[in-house]
Amino acid sequence: MPGEILDNQGRGEASWRWPAVHPEGRKFGLGVGVVCLVTAAIGWQWLAWPLALLTFCVLAFFRDPRRVTPQEDRFIVAPADGLVTLIQKVPPPRELTIDDGSGIRPLGTDPVTRVSIFMSVFDVHINRAPIGGTVRRVIYIPGKFLNADLDKASEENERQHILIERGDGLMVCFTQIAGLVARRIVPFVKPGDIVAGGQRIGLIRFGSRVDVYLPAGTEPKVLLGQRIVAGETVLAEVGQAALIEGVSQ
Incomplete structure (x- = not known):
């Protein structure tokens, strides 16, 4: 990019x-x-x-809009504009923890931190790559169109998982989730594509959510309730897990 x-x-x-x-x-x-x-x-x-x-x-x-993406290997940048509505410890998506015979190393099943970013119809809906690397999997799953702000939307709504692997083996998965109004997830990439951090990789039409699954031992540098910017906000720093507190005001 x-x-x-x-x-x-x-x-x-x-x-x-x-x-x-x-x-x-x-x-x-x-x-x-x-x-x-x-x-x-x-x-x-x-x-x-x-x-x-x-x-x-x-x-x-x-x-x-154009975005300026920090160029540091230790940074994972936000893939979506919007509001951080959930930060939870959960297992990675089950579709990415099974061996599909492709030769791509599956994710483990141990819980990791998931950061959920809710995009209203007023937010920019272009999604961007959280890290640079090779797109290993793009998995589309049909489903419902529940309110994307609900926790169960991660398991029941129409969604698409994208797994990116960096050259050093670090993997970051994020999931585009359709919501009440969103009716189509549009990918710009396919397995095998090489992307840069912050590169445009897809969009979701008319209100939705993006979940990011951070690597083990990594906690977010953003706070619950914080508004973030795709391709610019540093979502996490690999290997850093310090507690960060904020004040709503």
């Missing part, structure tokens, strides 16, 4: 820019926009104005 290098010593240039719209959303915006123009042309202003607002909302939902 080539891009401009910026650092904490002032190197590089930064300025605000209007976010691009991801190609996945342009067709939706174009479709609603065309209907808006047709209704305006025939004099149905009462319908054209709401459609104009809907066009703006659709394009805003699929916005794809």
Whole structure:
């Protein structure tokens, strides 16, 4: 994922820019926009104005802002924008703990820390790779469309597991979970692809959740209730498990 290098010593240039719209959303915006123009042309202003607002909302939902990703092997960055709603010790997804005959080393069954990030319809919905490495597995599982904020959504909702392995063998799994409104999970990667940390790897349409399973011995550097930014917020530091407390204010 080539891009401009910026650092904490002032190197590089930064300025605000209007976010691009991801190609996945342009067709939706174009479709609603065309209907808006047709209704305006025939004099149905009462319908054209709401459609104009809907066009703006659709394009805003699929916005794809640029992000600056910290380039440190010890960092695991957030794969999604949103609110940290759950931090729990749980076993890894069972689909990734079984040997599927592919030759890819399965995850262990011992509990690890799972960080759940809830994305509302107002959040950016482009998901990004938490680490750089090789995509080992992409497993889609059909299911329900329960409220993505519920704990059981991790086991019952439509979801997609993505497992990335770094060159040193470190594996990080994250799961894209559809919610009440989300009806499609769109991957940008497939097994065998090599990705950089912070690279765009998929999206979930219209409200959803992402679960990240941290490696053993690693605890998050984010707090319950904290808002985080995909590709930029350092979610965890490999091998670091110190308690961090915060105050809601």
